[in-house]
Amino acid sequence: MRHRMEKYIKSLQLLIIKEIESLDGKKFEIDRWEREQGGEGISCILQDGNVFEKAGVNISIVYGNLPEAAVKQMKSRNKEIDPSKGPHPFFAAGISIVMHPHNPYAPTIHLNYRYFEINNKDDKDGTSKLWWFGGGSDLTPSYLFEDDAIHFHKTLKDACDKHDVTYYPEFKKWCDKYFYLQHRGEARGVGGIFFDDMDRKPAEEIFALIKQCGDAFLPSYVPIIKKRMNMKFGEEEKHWQQLRRGRYVEFNLIWDRGTKFGLQTPGARIESIFMSLPLTARWEYMHVPEKNSREEKLIDVLKNPRDWV
């Protein structure tokens, strides 16, 4: 599975980069890196493009011994790891995408899929091996277009339904709960799907789901971005987008478990982890949108997540 997941995320990365480059007209900067403690990655960033303010399509294949802080975090997630029986060799392969467009009417998208394996040190036959898949994809608009939210959710639902019709409703709720700024009492965006610790079916079947969802990235996003990237906007819309970018930073730095895991991992590549941050963001004291404005309508949806399909 390690090898096949690695192969899949590499091919998906290539496909997405090509398509986004043809949309933007600017090329991605491609950085290959190695991790001293084990592993490698390819970070592809498009900064200050024609359509995108900042877009990153990263893959990483990381292995070594699980840092102690991560062991504790696993324990708290009911993973059967005995901290005293360490070190615990781990392997993780994943693809992470975040795209922040220039146009305030065009939404930010995020995708991440990952495969994780942990072995107990003395394990000879592999029976004590833990493994799981996780990930998802969510959409973060500054202005709400219901059509966009419906298209995005419908594409993800179709992908999930091909495997198990119980997946989408479960993953949709999970996403609303995970991408949530507790301190603001609002969701990050209009949601999508999210799941973690997925090992309830044979690895083969979950891998097929992961591929389906990964392949759904371009169809879920490209039609939306094409519709919005050339819409006219003014200072007011840009200003609101910058404030929303601030919330994006808050979520990623305060709440995101993936970012936290990254910061805990010795030798982690900070620049790759932080590619998810927008190019620019803004914080204003006590900014409150006007009554019945489009800005307030977005906040309403973030405070009361809707069912889109």
Place this chain on the structure above:
Amino acid sequence: MRHRMEKYIKSLQLLIIKEIESLDGKKFEIDRWEREQGGEGISCILQDGNVFEKAGVNISIVYGNLPEAAVKQMKSRNKEIDPSKGPHPFFAAGISIVMHPHNPYAPTIHLNYRYFEINNKDDKDGTSKLWWFGGGSDLTPSYLFEDDAIHFHKTLKDACDKHDVTYYPEFKKWCDKYFYLQHRGEARGVGGIFFDDMDRKPAEEIFALIKQCGDAFLPSYVPIIKKRMNMKFGEEEKHWQQLRRGRYVEFNLIWDRGTKFGLQTPGARIESIFMSLPLTARWEYMHVPEKNSREEKLIDVLKNPRDWV
């Protein structure tokens, strides 16, 4: 002590606001708020002023029962609190200041002083009461002017020396250690002083130190800001400042214990906590300053904190 600390921070807030208003030419917006679970505060914010991009001078007096997460945090700091003997009534009074100037040559300053008390529930005679003072002040330039760093540190050293000559060297080291972005391997700025859990002398004596350090705010900062606020700068300097603002956001959202405590406290006033964030910030993938540039010289000092006096 509760009452006297409250009185002191209120008078200091007034004094600082007056002086900063006369420097900036724009008035602070003054918000009084009450906390449902107990307590009140006054947030004073000057946004988009003539000298300051964003300046906040906040006080808060908060009491109630310590949230469970905070009890755990106290335990990890070796405070003698028995989680099973809760709820633990607490009282906290503090003043927090952050000032981000427009001019990239003018440094950001931060100050915070606070008094904390915790009682055990069944305590009738006050003997099981825990109390301590904490706080400090630090300077964060985008461009290094050694004179400014020396003036800032000297003013703080003079204030500390009036009480105990061992304070400054100890608090200076503590500050370098606390205001440190582990994931970047760099300090937030050129430091200053910081201390916490201060109960090693009679409360009366520590309160006198707190007042001395609070009173040193204006003399430590105003001469610097007057020197830098009208210096000519261009796009390049503004750009670098915005990247440094990004690091400021990273510290406050990932590492700052005060922000974390705030976010954990039920009914906390988010807008007051987040006044410390700059108005705008920027993140660029793989930004590396040019060799021997002024930008690189700043990074050198952040990676290798210096003794300034």
